[in-house]
Amino acid sequence: MNKTAQREAILQELRSSDSHPTANELYTVLRIKLPSISLGTVYRNLEQMAQVGMVREIETAGKQKRFDGVVDGHHHIRCPICDALKDAPSALFGKIDREVYEIMCAMECDSFNLEFSGQCRKCKNTKEEDRKCKSKKENF
Numbered sequence: 001m002n003k004t005a006q007r008e009a010i011l012q013e014l015r016s017s018d019s020h021p022t023a024n025e026l027y028t029v030l031r032i033k034l035p036s037i038s039l040g041t042v043y044r045n046l047e048q049m050a051q052v053g054m055v056r057e058i059e060t061a062g063k064q065k066r067f068d069g070v071v072d073g074h075h076h077i078r079c080p081i082c083d084a085l086k087d088a089p090s091a092l093f094g095k096i097d098r099e100v101y102e103i104m105c106a107m108e109c110d111s112f113n114l115e116f117s118g119q120c121r122k123c124k125n126t127k128e129e130d131r132k133c134k135s136k137k138e139n140f
């Protein structure tokens with residue numbers, strides 16, 4: 001399989017996902033279809049595509065780097081428990097950005113990375129289940 005086809009496969013896989021996978025997660029999925037692909041190849045291609053703006057790199061201190069096939073402006077919400085990363089409503093984007101740019105214009109800010117934090121539905125439900133279990137036990 002040639003390099004262009006590999007890159008195309010990586011890009012397609014990333015674009016078909018809305019989970020903002022890490023290079024490792026993408027590799028795990030791609031390996032099933034392309035057993036000859038290596039993690040290094042996946043990582044290198046993602047980095048190169050991010051450099052030319054074909055994909056977006058999401059870097060947050062202390063977290064594994066994630067990748068986004070959607071390059072249009074949008075912000076993210078991260079679950080602090082399971083680290084799931086979701087897209088924030090796009091309506092937020094223009095509004096927040098306009099205000100941030102207005103405040104920051106004295107510093108000639110040309111880009112910034114904004115991330116919201118909130119428990120995902122899955123983690124919230126798990127916590128509620130836990131609480132229900134505990135209160136049941138207390139009743140006994």
Ligand SMILES: [Zn+2]
Pocket residue numbers: 079080081082083084119120121122123124
């Ligand atoms: Zn979660």
Ligand SMILES: [Zn+2]
Pocket residue numbers: 020068070074075076086087
């Ligand atoms: Zn995104």
